[in-house]
Amino acid sequence: MSSTPSPAAGLPAELQRRLGVPDAVMIGLGSMIGAGIFASLAPAARAAGSGLLLGLALAAVVAYCNATSSARLAALYPASGGTYVYGRERLGEFWGYLAGWAFVVGKTASCAAMALTVGTYVWPGQAHAVAVAAVVALTAVNYAGVQKSALLTRIIVAVVLAVLAVVVVVVTSLSSGAVDAARLDIGTDATAGGVLQAAGLLFFAFAGYARIATLGEEIRDPARTIPRAIPTALGITLVVYTLVAVSVLLVLGPGGLAAADAPLTEAARAAGADWLVPVVRVGAAVAALGSLLALILGVSRTTLAMARDHHLPHALAAVHPRFEVPHRAELLVGAVVAIAAATTDVRGAIGFSSFGVLAYYAIANASAWTLTPAEGRPDRAIPVVGLTGCLVLAFALPLPSVVIGAAVLLIGAAAYATRRVTTHRQ
Template identity: 80%
Template sequence: MFDAVTIGLGAMIGAGIFAALAPAAAAAGSGLMVGLALAAVVAYCNATSSARLAALYPASGGTYVYGRERLGPFWGYLAGWAFVIGKTASCAAMALTVGAYAWPGQAHAVAVAAVVALTAVNCVGVQKSAWLTRAVVAVVLAVLAAVVVACLTANTVAADSLGTGVTLGVTFGGVLQAAGLLFFAFAGYARIATLGEEVRDPARTIPRAIPLALGITLVVYAAVALAALHVLSPDRLADATAPLAEAVRAAGVPALAPVVRVGAAVAAVGSLLALILGVSRTTLAMARDRHLPHALAAVHPRFKVPQRAELAVGAVVALAAATVDVRGAIGFSSFGVLAYYAVANAAALTLTSAEKRPPRAVPVLGLAGCLLLAFALPLSAVVPGAAVLAAGAAVYAVRRRTRPDQNM
């Protein structure tokens, strides 16, 4: 149980909280905390549905496999496509977080350099080890604890941090949008759902580890958000490019700002390394099934890694990191990942009681929550996200028509 919860925390508590607070505050204002709770509820439903599916289908590929097996080849393909585009945007957001905290004046250049360096590392088969994961989590938790203590013990309280600031109707829409953006900070929780072959008594351990890890993460994030709002108004928090560094400066502890910047950069580098690794492996799986160019399925004979997929993903992420802003990347990423988990919840709805289906309310709430939060995101995320999904569907239809004999 302890190891499963630790792995879940390692997957969730990372750089997302350093970047997602500002755009979420811009959307929800003082409704930020409600948005955080909604994001956690949807994440719990998604993780629970994924856990039950992972127990039946332990093969790598996640919802790409679940959708294909439970709903049909098209839905598996669409889930994989949504994952690749969503997580590619996550990579860009993490790279830009490195730049925003490490060297704000050259954020895009630093982001591109980080992508190039980590792609090179992945191409020679160097992966983030378990001890490094624990070390990064320890650093991040220490930095977040320092931020919370510094802000909550500050004498200054933001004048409008407790005000509503907007009308009820606008607040409701803003809260939903904030929840969609904050969903980005919970990314990684499904790692617990894939532990079926790695923990003792998975049928008992995984269903308990998921809510425990999510609960701890929610408490940590809520403490950080409350601490930031204690010293910054929602408007100031929304305008910050490095929100937690700005928070400790407002708390009167400017000497802590460099520590926060280093901690955020370390967390973002760790997340970026894992993300590039994960996207390239899904790209490899889809290339093997010829849903992506088959040339990307090649594995290097010496390093045993899909170097072509790694290089392709790295090139796309580097281009995105050079041209987009972190807030746009977070919104686009959230749209793609929410679409991915919508398919997972739909697949879980087809489970029978003999297959240990979760309570029906869980996948129903998860599916509805994913769709609601996805389309509550800013139009700058929804329009291109929906367009890219539609383009993927069109490619699937064309390939199926031109190659009817192929298993698609």
């Protein structure tokens, strides 16, 4: 099987390898430690009650399997496109296409959700306008070159980690007299369905490590860098999420967390640290900007890979001669996200995105199953658990998300079949 994508005739085909392990880890952290931790805790608590931490653990297990499968595949196929490339090379053209379709459509919705999160925190009364402005600004940053994107991501991650650290320390210390460890009361009122749904919702906050793989063509020594960067970024994220979830649960309890619109803000108020509220708001806005930056970066690279193979208009495979980025793909993605941010709502965008992301990773795990020992195959249990976990969590999501997500995948499959028939007739 071929390990590199076909070059685009008449167009620059190669991106420059400029990113090392620290930059790759930061891009992964910027994708994961974003608005998800500020937004996903409350709905997860509503689904699982005191089983929230069980849901977090389950989401982390599935994410670890996905990350391991993705890392092994990315080391073997260090090209832009991520699971689009892996599915095509290991399972066949259709499965690669379906993964790319799920990623591009699902993550475009996620981009809109992140942009709207920025707008909600910065200027609630003009959330849609601020969201569109954020998309335009970050598309311009990505257009100017991936190194600038990595630098900005490093700054954003530092700010967000600092804010979350302050929240954990201040909330737990100021409320020490009122904190009751029994509030964790893990699993006593949880149901299996609730825990699974919580895991699916919390998985949304983890689903950023693949951004490292989608930038495989721009990473130095990918066979060494990618397998190191992905688990490192995932491990740091899990530690951060666990600390935040435990501190908020200790202060608010499962019921209070489930009822909170802005959990970290409510936790700060409950601890008597009103001065921390604006800091949390700024942190949430910066986190969402970090996620949006990395999401636009990843979607444009998958669009580039699909355009190279003519699954999308071939003109989108162009690489800018000066900035060395897929500039047409980035401009198109930015335009579509801006329109979505101006016309949709956060809740609908997140539900739709989650189903698409889990479908994408299911194909990644199926692809990893086909690896041989010589190709760096992971332990057989890892892709099996990852694939099973992705499918279970996807169908445990709220019914509207499942129905809409499945319908969109079917539309993509129909478009693929139509294209194949048309090409065959020609």
